[in-house]
Amino acid sequence: MRVAVTGTPGTGKTTATDLLASRLDDDDALPDLEVIHLNEVLDREGLYTEIDADRDSKVADLDALADWLDGRDDAVIDSHLAHHFAADRVVVLRCRPDVLEERLRDRGESGAKARENAESEALDVILAEAVEEHGLESVYEIDTTDRDPETVADELAAVVAGDREPSAGTVDFVGYLE
Numbered sequence: 001m002r003v004a005v006t007g008t009p010g011t012g013k014t015t016a017t018d019l020l021a022s023r024l025d026d027d028d029a030l031p032d033l034e035v036i037h038l039n040e041v042l043d044r045e046g047l048y049t050e051i052d053a054d055r056d057s058k059v060a061d062l063d064a065l066a067d068w069l070d071g072r073d074d075a076v077i078d079s080h081l082a083h084h085f086a087a088d089r090v091v092v093l094r095c096r097p098d099v100l101e102e103r104l105r106d107r108g109e110s111g112a113k114a115r116e117n118a119e120s121e122a123l124d125v126i127l128a129e130a131v132e133e134h135g136l137e138s139v140y141e142i143d144t145t146d147r148d149p150e151t152v153a154d155e156l157a158a159v160v161a162g163d164r165e166p167s168a169g170t171v172d173f174v175g176y177l178e
């Protein structure tokens, strides 16, 4: 089974999937899935087409990443691009835009980049893409705004275990960004 964990940068994907990896190792009731941080693969394998100097980021080569993922079916893949790949379940982490902006600034992102991501979160951009590409029956939302990383990891484990119903559209952040 492949589970994609996606969401706007800053929603807590890497933090939560790192904690999930321990649960997958320790809990025999959970399937034996590998946690793959796609941004690390992109860097290590050079799976990008160019470097966007303005945005200080690499432009992912989605076809090359899909080829690299081929055969790695028993995995949890973590990235804000994860919903662009084949997956049985897609978890979209959410975070209230004002809180997301603060998290990103605290992490050292520029004000402009923090704001741009907060606006994207307010507009449900990644959720809409995930539903468009995978269908409502495969998409789960987890709001990380007031959940600590351990609790988010527990929620991820519940989705992996099949203990959660699909829940796209349960989060609404309209009005949280002036």
Ligand SMILES: Nc1ncnc2c1ncn2[C@@H]1O[C@H](COP(=O)(O)OP(=O)(O)OP(=O)(O)O)[C@@H](O)[C@H]1O
Binding pocket: 007, 008, 009, 010, 011, 012, 013, 014, 015, 016, 079, 080, 103, 104, 106, 107, 144, 145, 147, 148, 149, 152
């Ligand atoms: N549940 C949470 N509650 C509060 N802060 C969190 C939570 N999860 C992560 N954070 C913090 O928010 C910031 C972003 O977390 P993280 O890097 O895991 O996000 P991400 O979605 O993986 O971002 P990116 O897509 O850029 O890799 C970090 O500073 C992290 O410590």
